Amino acid sequence: MKLSGRARGISPSPTLSVDARAKELAAAGERIINFGVGEPDFDTPEHIKAAAAEAMARGMTKYTAVAGTLELRQAICRKFARDNDLTYRPDEIVVSCGAKHSLYNAVQVLAEPGDEVIVPAPYWVSYLEQVKLAGAEPVVVKTRAENGYKLIPEELSGSLTPRSRLLILNSPSNPTGSIYTKEELAAIAEVAVRAGIWVLSDEVYEKLIYDGAAHFSIASLGPEIKQQTVVVNGVSKSYAMTGWRIGYAAAPAPVAKAMADLQSHSTSNPTSIAQAAAVAALNGPQEAVAEMRSAFAARRTYILERLNGIPGINCPTPAGAFYAFPDVSAYFGRRWGEKTISSASDLAAFLLEEAKVAVVPGIAFGNDRCLRFSYAASLEEIAEGMDRIAAAFGSLR
Ligand code: PMP
Ligand code: GLU
Numbered sequence: 514m515k516l517s518g519r520a521r522g523i524s525p526s527p528t529l530s531v532d533a534r535a536k537e538l539a540a541a542g543e544r545i546i547n548f549g550v551g552e553p554d555f556d557t558p559e560h561i562k563a564a565a566a567e568a569m570a571r572g573m574t575k576y577t578a579v580a581g582t583l584e585l586r587q588a589i590c591r592k593f594a595r596d597n598d599l600t601y602r603p604d605e606i607v608v609s610c611g612a613k614h615s616l617y618n619a620v621q622v623l624a625e626p627g628d629e630v631i632v633p634a635p636y637w638v639s640y641l642e643q644v645k646l647a648g649a650e651p652v653v654v655k656t657r658a659e660n661g662y663k664l665i666p667e668e669l670s671g672s673l674t675p676r677s678r679l680l681i682l683n684s685p686s687n688p689t690g691s692i693y694t695k696e697e698l699a700a701i702a703e704v705a706v707r708a709g710i711w712v713l714s715d716e717v718y719e720k721l722i723y724d725g726a727a728h729f730s731i732a733s734l735g736p737e738i739k740q741q742t743v744v745v746n747g748v749s750k751s752y753a754m755t756g757w758r759i760g761y762a763a764a765p766a767p768v769a770k771a772m773a774d775l776q777s778h779s780t781s782n783p784t785s786i787a788q789a790a791a792v793a794a795l796n797g798p799q800e801a802v803a804e805m806r807s808a809f810a811a812r813r814t815y816i817l818e819r820l821n822g823i824p825g826i827n828c829p830t831p832a833g834a835f836y837a838f839p840d841v842s843a844y845f846g847r848r849w850g851e852k853t854i855s856s857a858s859d860l861a862a863f864l865l866e867e868a869k870v871a872v873v874p875g876i877a878f879g880n881d882r883c884l885r886f887s888y889a890a891s892l893e894e895i896a897e898g899m900d901r902i903a904a905a906f907g908s909l910r
Contacts, residue, residue: 524642535550547890548898549871563793580608599744608760609780614758614783634656652677682701689829690833716730747759754791816888838885841882857876858874
């Protein structure tokens with residue numbers, strides 16, 4: 514069967530694949546601890562669910578404007594003003610079926626064959642595939658552990674060519690948890706403005722930051738950078754709403770219009786009922802966000818302590834998101850039965866097989882020395898998973 518070159522070139526989301534494999538093993542009766550997929554384990558707060566039920570009851574079951582209801586876009590504008598010191602009009606906002614869809618639309622309207630898109634590594638799994646789907650070329654720039662895996666201005670300048678079109682920035686980062694400071698963002702913005710490239714700023718983990726860290730949107734650092742930035746955010750992570758599929762983008766009006774026009778031929782509007790829920794999430798009480806954040810903070814402290822208790826592992830403290838991303842290369846060269854462990858991918862396979870713990874190999878994020886542990890799980894589960902992992906690592910000779 515001949516599929517298009519586009520389809521042939523695509524690889525499935527490795528995070529979702531690890532999750533699917535873990536669920537398959539669990540369905541077959543294995544007791545799997547799942548540190549694989551990045552998804553809050555909390556339920557969506559009640560007042561948000563109630564808003565959806567109320568929307569359904571009042572008949573909000575029809576198509577809406579493609580870019581989202583005016584009510585939701587206004588709520589998003591208020592959120593940007595309140596949290597990010599950013600002023601947008603509703604015609605600069607496009608609501609999509611998850612932040613992943615917002616990112617997809619943005620890449621599709623900004624990049625084309627012949628363009629280079631700069632993607633700092635470690636990167637989130639979908640960026641490269643989305644760039645390739647637009648026919649553009651990803652230029653992966655390896656960042657350094659000693660810089661907290663953050664792109665420094667010299668690395669950005671060094672990767673620019675006349676074909677550079679777009680930089681994809683993710684702060685707080687999945688998988689490293691790194692957060693760019695305001696000064697670091699300003700330095701990146703200066704290079705981007707000078708080079709005249711677009712910035713796609715993925716800020717979906719904005720609300721999940723710890724130890725008093727602050728989140729800044731690069732778009733808020735001046736009118737010039739704002740004019741060449743698309744900010745992406747969503748409700749999946751902040752409000753435990755992954756299944757509702759609501760993400761949004763803010764961009765200069767012509768870009769927002771192009772994204773909405775593109776969307777008008779694929780999904781049309783995101784689900785009307787989920788949009789009503791998102792209005793309640795953004796306009797309603799924010800206590801649940803703080804509660805989830807403090808639960809994540811406790812889990813982070815715990816998993817770091819456990820990871821750092823394993824000989825040879827020294828895990829950097831992630832400032833945000835809900836992932837730990839330790840370098841496990843101290844275990845390369847050890848024997849697992851007949852095999853010699855030579856990559857983090859081997860270790861991920863080993864942990865799934867021997868410890869029944871699912872983690873995502875770093876290669877999914879462009880780094881095969883690290884493993885990603887999602888700690889969006891209960892403390893009890895983290896404890897059991899870490900007991901198993903410590904025992905499994907301890908058994909490697
Ligand atoms: N960006 C990053 C960095 C993510 O980790 C995720 C989570 N899947 C997304 C975007 C997409 O989120 P959504 O569920 O809103 O599509
Ligand atoms: N963002 C989550 C992760 O990185 C969800 C999986 C996905 O959307 O690919 O695990």
